[in-house]
Amino acid sequence: MNLSSRAEPIKLGILGASGLVGQQMLRLVMQRRWPLGELRLIASAKHAGQPWEVEGQRGVYLEASGQAFRGLDLLLSSAGGPVSLKWLPEVASAGVLAIDNTSAYREDPGCPLVVPEVNAHELDSMELGQGGIIANPNCSTIQLVVVLAPLLREFGLAQVVVSTYQSLSGAGTDALAAFEDGTRRAMAGETRDLPASVLDVLPQIGALDEAGHSEEERKMMTESSRILGTEISLDVTCVRVPVRRGHGESVWIETREEASLAQVLDILRSAPGICLAEGEDQPTQAGTAGDLDVHVGRVRGVSGSRKRFQLWIVTDNLLKGAAWNAVQIAESLFVRV
Amino acid sequence: MNLSSRAEPIKLGILGASGLVGQQMLRLVMQRRWPLGELRLIASAKHAGQPWEVEGQRGVYLEASGQAFRGLDLLLSSAGGPVSLKWLPEVASAGVLAIDNTSAYREDPGCPLVVPEVNAHELDSMELGQGGIIANPNCSTIQLVVVLAPLLREFGLAQVVVSTYQSLSGAGTDALAAFEDGTRRAMAGETRDLPASVLDVLPQIGALDEAGHSEEERKMMTESSRILGTEISLDVTCVRVPVRRGHGESVWIETREEASLAQVLDILRSAPGICLAEGEDQPTQAGTAGDLDVHVGRVRGVSGSRKRFQLWIVTDNLLKGAAWNAVQIAESLFVRV
Numbered sequence: 001m002n003l004s005s006r007a008e009p010i011k012l013g014i015l016g017a018s019g020l021v022g023q024q025m026l027r028l029v030m031q032r033r034w035p036l037g038e039l040r041l042i043a044s045a046k047h048a049g050q051p052w053e054v055e056g057q058r059g060v061y062l063e064a065s066g067q068a069f070r071g072l073d074l075l076l077s078s079a080g081g082p083v084s085l086k087w088l089p090e091v092a093s094a095g096v097l098a099i100d101n102t103s104a105y106r107e108d109p110g111c112p113l114v115v116p117e118v119n120a121h122e123l124d125s126m127e128l129g130q131g132g133i134i135a136n137p138n139c140s141t142i143q144l145v146v147v148l149a150p151l152l153r154e155f156g157l158a159q160v161v162v163s164t165y166q167s168l169s170g171a172g173t174d175a176l177a178a179f180e181d182g183t184r185r186a187m188a189g190e191t192r193d194l195p196a197s198v199l200d201v202l203p204q205i206g207a208l209d210e211a212g213h214s215e216e217e218r219k220m221m222t223e224s225s226r227i228l229g230t231e232i233s234l235d236v237t238c239v240r241v242p243v244r245r246g247h248g249e250s251v252w253i254e255t256r257e258e259a260s261l262a263q264v265l266d267i268l269r270s271a272p273g274i275c276l277a278e279g280e281d282q283p284t285q286a287g288t289a290g291d292l293d294v295h296v297g298r299v300r301g302v303s304g305s306r307k308r309f310q311l312w313i314v315t316d317n318l319l320k321g322a323a324w325n326a327v328q329i330a331e332s333l334f335v336r337v
Numbered sequence: 338m339n340l341s342s343r344a345e346p347i348k349l350g351i352l353g354a355s356g357l358v359g360q361q362m363l364r365l366v367m368q369r370r371w372p373l374g375e376l377r378l379i380a381s382a383k384h385a386g387q388p389w390e391v392e393g394q395r396g397v398y399l400e401a402s403g404q405a406f407r408g409l410d411l412l413l414s415s416a417g418g419p420v421s422l423k424w425l426p427e428v429a430s431a432g433v434l435a436i437d438n439t440s441a442y443r444e445d446p447g448c449p450l451v452v453p454e455v456n457a458h459e460l461d462s463m464e465l466g467q468g469g470i471i472a473n474p475n476c477s478t479i480q481l482v483v484v485l486a487p488l489l490r491e492f493g494l495a496q497v498v499v500s501t502y503q504s505l506s507g508a509g510t511d512a513l514a515a516f517e518d519g520t521r522r523a524m525a526g527e528t529r530d531l532p533a534s535v536l537d538v539l540p541q542i543g544a545l546d547e548a549g550h551s552e553e554e555r556k557m558m559t560e561s562s563r564i565l566g567t568e569i570s571l572d573v574t575c576v577r578v579p580v581r582r583g584h585g586e587s588v589w590i591e592t593r594e595e596a597s598l599a600q601v602l603d604i605l606r607s608a609p610g611i612c613l614a615e616g617e618d619q620p621t622q623a624g625t626a627g628d629l630d631v632h633v634g635r636v637r638g639v640s641g642s643r644k645r646f647q648l649w650i651v652t653d654n655l656l657k658g659a660a661w662n663a664v665q666i667a668e669s670l671f672v673r674v
Binding site: 161183200201202203211212213241244246248252282286297298301302 | 496498500502536537538539540541545548549550570572574576578579580581583585587589617619620621622623624634635636637638639640645647649651
């Protein structure tokens, strides 16, 4: 994309700038040479006042306050739901466009929930220079809908079953540090054994609701239908696995129309944002960390049916699953300006 | 069970006795105080001649040979498919009953493929004192059919979709050691980062066939229908995760008859070999390692349907997934003697 199509430099704020996603937002904005008029990094009280320096720009981390947000054009926000709920209404009223990576506004009908490859048209009412809140979807949802959207459009979807393999970075800086420290301490000892409590698979992410779905599962079901623009029958089990970065998803679909495997592969090959692995090398979480694409592999027809297929989806949860999707949303607005 | 119902002490051989599963077979036999008349531990040439001592019994590891097997009543075998193919026909012809944990005889219609909770009746033609080969199923298959069998019997199964979370011990001693050594080396360095190549999720176990299924997936599909005694529509994605021990399975089922969640829970609660987790604590791989049961959690109705359910299954792949199932098979034969 051509960012120079925007004449005015952007006054950008990043809220939650010291977190795992905030750091990736900053890195992407720099790498992609956004025309920045101003850059304010806003973080928790713990970091406020500490200096930062990035690619020749420097400053000190600010604590969130009315003044910290004043005069911004755009705020990329990823400091947790309560922080977003506290500040974004005021920020949006003051004319700042906020792209929020928390779950705070994802079910708010007044806030578009957008994956640019799927429903960029929902940004039509939003503009830089006018205040508003755009919600960035849940990480596991984003990579799923990028793949489901073209299949839904072409063949319809009668049923989707997903099991996730979500990395520890999805649980934030502290969880990741605890995992690494626990593993390091154990490995420094005399024992051959890694600690059971560190290397485990946890089949529940977030509290269970009355129906028995976890918070993460509920997010995926609710958000996917909203982004795809139609109610789909989607059953999900969300599971945490001991990898640092990247989320995997094992996906089973039943289409409404019959399709050949070749047709499914054709659709995926030409769909935006997807990198299709067609050889023997399957995309893995460690192998695709740092990459912006949604990687798809293990595509195959199953059940001896022309309507049932299985596939494997993996992407970097900190990038396409969070920071990169937010940055893409912002860039699609620049282009229109 | 009452092993004292058997008057004659058993002459037992364990083939592959130095491996991960062989060691668990030995441990179980000792813990359960089998009436052993003789115990021969048979291993690869690398271990042959080395001494062993277990619970007051001692000996040296033998290399496989006609003499090593001669006069045994029972052989528990877990030294890899090629070793089984080489020795078991001769061993069985010589009057030894072999329970084989490899995939060598699992598709042989002359060899029962048995999970005692599901199809113990297929052992009716087998007897200690008469030669023969009984196949122990694949680890991931065993834990699945223990759970599917009672549901199939009660409600029928129209479709089953499974994604596995299989531990490194399923890949054998060397894979497990490589993982632990790689992690230890990385943690001894200065970096905060764990090595990507060590902590990763691998969405393929074994070579892919023409239809795109991996060897492990094909085993689960073929073996499950054989053990359950009916062709079931089962679609599987097998995935390796970086945990040491225990396999998890995320399972989605569609029943033929309508069922309430309460009915499904009732069936699972009273089924043999299953430990049903009904509270907030979900069974995990590290949390259930060393346990003989198949643990089931996250049971819930989905899709707003009275025919669709999801659940989480986990068991120790070295125990119920291998050594314990083989020992159970043997014990069910003792009782009949």
